[in-house]
Amino acid sequence: MTRFLDLLALIGRALISACRTLGDVALFALAGASHLVRPGFPFRQFGRHFVEIGYFSLPVVALTALFTGMVLALQSFTGFSRFNAESAIASVVVLSVTRELGPVLAGLMVAGRIGAAMAAEIGTMRVTDQIDALTTLSTDPMKYLVAPRLLAATLAMPLLVVVADILGVFGGFLIGTVKLGFVPQIYLARTFDVLQTMDVVSGLVKAAVFGFLIALMGTWCGYNSKGGAQGVGQATTRAVVASSILILALDYVITEAFFSR
Amino acid sequence: MSDALKIRLRGLKKRFGDKVVLDGVDLDVRAGRSMVILGGSGSGKSVTIKCILGLIRPDEGLIEIDGRDVAKMSREERAAILDRTGMLFQNGALFDSLPVWENVCFKLLAQRRITRAAAREKAAEVLEQVGLAASVGDLSPAELSGGMQKRVALARAIAAQPDIIFFDEPTTGLDPIMGAVIDGLIVDCVKKLGATAFSITHDMASARRIGDDAAMIHKGRIVWTGPANALGDTGNAMVDQFARGEREGPIQMELRK
Structure with a gap:
């Protein structure tokens, strides 16, 4: 009986802790987002982060999308040829890339690159008193550190996903036409025949949500880091793990919202 | 008094x-x-x-x-x-992502009391008060020695003329001579303000x-x-x-x- 009660207590503590964390993150997000509509938004900081996220993440996102499109075409061909369905490859590539792989893989790449950097930078600022210094310099850290990152990531991610979509489809086209022998015009015609506006829009909505999540987890984990270098390291790891898991979980939720019948 | x-x-x-x-x-x-x-x-x-x-x-x-x-x-x-209010933190707490001149005039810029061009001039003036050349303003905090970082932190603390x-x-962390120099600057700056x-x-x-x-x-x-x-x-x-x-x-x- 005692063991059972101990187990219940353990589960209860974990649940309470999870609820508290969820509440903390929600309040943090609200506090950060509230500065988007208040006067004095730091546009200079926003510009810096937008370039960092949108421009400097381009190579990693582009390469990931290109190779994913290539592999997808190759794997689809291997599988579909067993059922004489090779002609569906163009459709599979374009739908997979625009609906799922573009936003999810770009999200995971940006989470690794930007989410970690945000957590490390803000975490270091926390443990070296720079965040307290901001307050003493009459600057709200939520306005200066969090709000511009949230907006920059939310706006930059859809742009990255547009590039990822184009390069992913191009990767499939490349393999389809050069290696698998498809006629370029027919491959492209099949690609555009099957593609609908909603496929692209759903991917862009996912991208915006993932961008917000990556910035939220990066800033929240950094802002709440404790201790020295070890604390910053842990905050960085937590930011990447949490945003990656949330990306995958919310991918399902958004897909359900757009495409379930 | x-x-x-x-x-x-x-x-x-x-x-x-x-x-x-x-x-x-x-x-x-x-x-x-x-x-x-x-x-x-x-x-x-x-x-x-x-x-x-x-x-x-x-x-x-x-x-x-x-x-x-x-x-x-x-x-x-x-x-x-x-x-x-001004505050000099133990480790300086200078913002790594900003050059020295922006660190010094951070409060004035944040409150839009000064343009960026005027802030550069103001930073040079305040840096001179703490014994640093105007050219230091273009450096990053990471390029400065511990004593220089303390001086910049002092410049930041006094730039907005707090009371x-x-x-x-x-x-802390300074050699005795540099410690005495910083103390002298603190006394001068506090008296002047x-x-x-x-x-x-x-x-x-x-x-x-x-x-x-x-x-x-x-x-x-x-x-x-x-x-x-x-x-x-x-x-x-x-x-x-x-x-x-x-x-x-x-x-x-x-x-x-």
Whole structure:
């Protein structure tokens, strides 16, 4: 009986802790987002982060999308040829890339690159008193550190996903036409025949949500880091793990919202 | 010299979990004077400053600035207090992502009291006050030595011409000569601004150089206050032991249980 009660207590503590964390993150997000509509938004900081996220993440996102499109075409061909369905490859590539792989893989790449950097930078600022210094310099850290990152990531991610979509489809086209022998015009015609506006829009909505999540987890984990270098390291790891898991979980939720019948 | 109180603390208490850090701090700081708080590591010096600045919320007690209870102030009134406050952090706390000149004029730029072009000129002027060339303004904080970082942090603390300046261990990590230079700059800057200074340190030489008045905090309580030039011969066994750095005396090194 005692063991059972101990187990219940353990589960209860974990649940309470999870609820508290969820509440903390929600309040943090609200506090950060509230500065988007208040006067004095730091546009200079926003510009810096937008370039960092949108421009400097381009190579990693582009390469990931290109190779994913290539592999997808190759794997689809291997599988579909067993059922004489090779002609569906163009459709599979374009739908997979625009609906799922573009936003999810770009999200995971940006989470690794930007989410970690945000957590490390803000975490270091926390443990070296720079965040307290901001307050003493009459600057709200939520306005200066969090709000511009949230907006920059939310706006930059859809742009990255547009590039990822184009390069992913191009990767499939490349393999389809050069290696698998498809006629370029027919491959492209099949690609555009099957593609609908909603496929692209759903991917862009996912991208915006993932961008917000990556910035939220990066800033929240950094802002709440404790201790020295070890604390910053842990905050960085937590930011990447949490945003990656949330990306995958919310991918399902958004897909359900757009495409379930 | 004014007899008006700039800062008044009464019964200030703060604990973190089971650890009592401040256990009823009572302290008066007169306007235009330089108060130095002495105390060993973990005695509650930094927490006292952070409570006054509003960076940490005390559990109990009264904090008055210019005769007004900080706890009863609106957000705008607290912001107004911070607007006329400067702070030099122990490790400088300079912003790595900004060049030195932007660090120095950060508050003026954040409050849009100055254009970026004017801020560059203002930064050069303030850097000169702390003995640094204008060209230092274009460097990144990471390119500076420890002493230079302290000077830049001092420049940032005084750039907006505050009337209260807090110094958290201003000479920690510096060699004795550089420590004396920083102390001299602090005294000059505080006098020039006519500001009230509130410093915490465990460097006795620094305390004598920058302080008009001194107080000693031990186990979260103020155990002595008096003139800074009396340090070392106060008649208070704790202060005298601390000032002379003696192992034997009423202050015993506590082992963590």
